[in-house]
Amino acid sequence: MAESTGMLVAYVTGHGYGHLVRLGEVLREVRARAPGLPMTLVGDVTEPLVRTLVPGPLALRRVACDAGLVQRDALQVDEAASLRRCRELDATFEARCAVETGFLRSVGARAVLADVPPLPFAAAARAGVPSLALANFSWDWIYRHLAAREPAFAASAALAASAxxxxxxxxxxxxxxxxxxxxxxxxxxxxxxxxxxxxxxVRRRAGLDGRPAVLVSFGGLGVPRLSREVLARDAEFQWLLPEDATTARLTALGLIYPDLVAAADVVVSKPGYGIVSDAVAAGARLVYTERGDFPEYPVLVRDMPRWLGCVHVSNADLFAGRLSEPVRRALSLPRPPPADTGGAARAAEQVLAALG
Incomplete structure (x- = not known):
């Protein structure tokens, strides 16, 4: 494809790794099709992780684009802190939008891609730049759900929907x-x-033997109450905990996180788009636990079984280390046929069409 002049500016929410890694996959595909296209990523994200996701030159601009939700840990939302954060950022929305509008104009942005903070869509419209969203949920939906219990979230939902x-x-x-x-x-x-x-x-590099391997994965926040000592009581399985899957350790082994997911026989996690899509692409089974009153959870629970073998474990059993029985049940499930995972390529084509 002929190279486009101008720049692609991508924005990412600060809420969890899943949004960043799937946005990174789309940017990888864009880079493969338009190697010389300048790209900037805007978000409150760490540079080392970004560099593992997108090859080649990529400018990084550290900006908190949205409030998302404040988490106590991987399974608990701090609703009071989330509301305070929403109010703080909502109060400065117009000023921040003006800054982003100026930024898009100053760099000659030709298109905006965002997953999925509201701010960049308002800024792109004011700058006269086409914008694309990448999402399976939006913050207006999340905040409307929370507003049923705390009505003050309704204002944040309305502002997000407007953008x-x-x-x-x-x-x-x-x-x-x-x-x-x-x-x-x-x-x-x-x-x-x-x-x-x-x-x-991967199993050789990670020092795994012939026993089934179980990867316990709860993102960057983790679940501090779950320890290796508790899980090691069952020697039938090999347990891989978050400290076994740090970016530094995987880099030292010449691996990326999806390699470890594929090496595992079962993944234990909360259901979120990132880990579910990793498990689907790797052909792994999933043991999942509830994650509080987050409206994405029932959607994933409803739809996951057609994509991968999955078994529920309660928070109580998870924290007590009672995982062996649900892991055995997961291992007994047949693997679904390979899924169509070509979404990044199709998304990249839409982005390139917007770039002209």
Whole structure:
């Protein structure tokens, strides 16, 4: 494809790794098709992780784009702190929008891609730049849900919906919640990372023997109450905990996180788009636990079984280390046929079309 002049500016929410890694997959595909296209990533994210996701030159601009939700840990939302954060950022929305509008104009932005803070869509509309959203849920939907218990969230929901209505096109992903705020949408399918090292080689590098391997994965926040000492009581399985899957350790082994997911026989986690899509692409089974009153949870629980083998474990059993029985049940499930995971390529084509 001929190179486009101008720049692609991508924005990412600060809420969890899943949004960043799937946005990174789309940017990888864009880079493969337009190697010389300048790109900037805007978000409150760490540079080392970004560099593992997107090859080649990529400018990084550290900006808190949205409030998201404040988490106590991987399974608990701090609603009071989340509301305070929403109020703080909502109060400065217009000023921050003016800054982003100026930034887009100053760098010659040709398109904006965001997953999925509201701010960049309002800024892109004011700058006259086409914008695309990448999402399976939107913050207006999340805040409306919370407003049933805390009505003050309704103002944040309304502000987010107003910004989303300025988006040019939504690239809709599976496991979708209410995305009705976006005026136009196209389904792109599952955006997922794939392992890059063969499974047996990963197991060798990671020091795994012939026993089934169980990867306990709860993102960067983790679940401090779950310890290796508790899990090691059952020697039938090999337990891989978050300290076994740090970016530094995986880099030292020449691996990326999806390699470890593929090497595991079962993943234990909360259901979120990132880990579910990793497990689908790797052909792993999932033992999942509830994650509080988060409206994405029932959508994932409803839709996951057609994508991968999955078994529920309660928070109480998880924290007590009673995982062996649900792991055995998960191992007994057949693997679904390989899924279509070409969403990143389809999303990249839409982005390049917007770039002209």
């Amino acid at each position: 989303y209505r300025e988006a040019g096109l939504l690239l809709a992903l599976p496991f979708a919640g209410d995305l009705s705020a976006f005026p136009r949408r196209v389904e792109v399918g599952l955006v997922a990372r794939h392992p890059r090292v063969p499974r047996e080689e």
